[in-house]
Amino acid sequence: MTAYPPALSTVNSPAICLGAAHGYTITxxxxxxxxxxxxxxxxxxxxxxxxxxxxxxxxxxxxxxLPGIKIAEIPLDPLPETASSPITIAGSTFVSxxxxxxxxxxxxxxxxxxxxxxxxxxxxxxxxxxxxxxLPHILGxxxxxxxxxxxxLTVDEIQNPRDPANMSGTLSLELWALxxxxxGGAFDGIPLAGAVIGSLPGQGRHLDLRTxxxxxxxxxxxxxPVLMLREWTLAGYVTRDYANFDPSIGEAPxxxxxxxxxxxxxxxxxxASESETPVPAAADTAPPRQHPNEEASxxxxxxxxxxxxxxxxxxxxxxxxxxxxxxxxxxxxxxRFGF
Numbered sequence: 001m002t003a004y005p006p007a008l009s010t011v012n013s014p015a016i017c018l019g020a021a022h023g024y025t026i027t028x029x030x031x032x033x034x035x036x037x038x039x040x041x042x043x044x045x046x047x048x049x050x051x052x053x054x055x056x057x058x059x060x061x062x063x064x065x066l067p068g069i070k071i072a073e074i075p076l077d078p079l080p081e082t083a084s085s086p087i088t089i090a091g092s093t094f095v096s097x098x099x100x101x102x103x104x105x106x107x108x109x110x111x112x113x114x115x116x117x118x119x120x121x122x123x124x125x126x127x128x129x130x131x132x133x134x135l136p137h138i139l140g141x142x143x144x145x146x147x148x149x150x151x152x153l154t155v156d157e158i159q160n161p162r163d164p165a166n167m168s169g170t171l172s173l174e175l176w177a178l179x180x181x182x183x184g185g186a187f188d189g190i191p192l193a194g195a196v197i198g199s200l201p202g203q204g205r206h207l208d209l210r211t212x213x214x215x216x217x218x219x220x221x222x223x224x225p226v227l228m229l230r231e232w233t234l235a236g237y238v239t240r241d242y243a244n245f246d247p248s249i250g251e252a253p254x255x256x257x258x259x260x261x262x263x264x265x266x267x268x269x270x271x272a273s274e275s276e277t278p279v280p281a282a283a284d285t286a287p288p289r290q291h292p293n294e295e296a297s298x299x300x301x302x303x304x305x306x307x308x309x310x311x312x313x314x315x316x317x318x319x320x321x322x323x324x325x326x327x328x329x330x331x332x333x334x335x336r337f338g339f
Contacts (some may be wrong), residue, residue, distance in 0.1 A: 170231070
């Protein structure tokens, strides 16, 4: 599998700190970041590359290794060694919110490193107001079931919560096999099946969606199936919502090459008015449940699981408030897929 780079962490002797003025605005798919920078070590500041970043996190960050999801990054121009403080920087970039429907705390980070790999945190600032992003999402039950050489993907409802005039990009349902349960950011896995389902106007919805896609056997090993709702944007397809299922054992004779996904580009329009042809992919065995915002008890993979999986996403529960295993009722109701 592809190895991710080490997480960002704070340095012991920062070369730059944030000034009193800094902030962000998010409009549509664009984030605008700005900050005043105070130079503490001019020689170090001029000898390395810098970036201003915006992160989505669960808990307040106090230093050390940064857990969270980076949603925006603006590389900075080289800083002159003779620059006087403060330096005002600002810029706009594509924003990639975490998938799922929940509140996030946002954190601004000033990091150094190399182009495309800024992992040394010199300064950071918290913003007290939680953010909940308006993204197309899944409501009700979501599941999948094997049928001969195909997979049936089912969702009770897909909704676009944006303003009525805000048409979504082309949406697709995709079943992936991951090495661990999906948590909302970039991911590394194997595509199993997928189908393009078109776009939705703001406040619009798809009801009782059932679509069939070609499948091939899941690769050998233990995998975590996840059904993703993805949207075409100016940066390609990005994941907007998802439903994790219990782990499954693959039995395929061949293993497709894993693909690391942050934003995968495809030659598709930003907005499409009609559904497209299903996208081929692959899959095999499968089981049930678990919305990303529910706690789940550890599940043991089995080679004799039912070839179907499902989860109920009617109620959204933020992780700090989740109670119980979040699996019992869905397992009973969906043991035979419930249709």
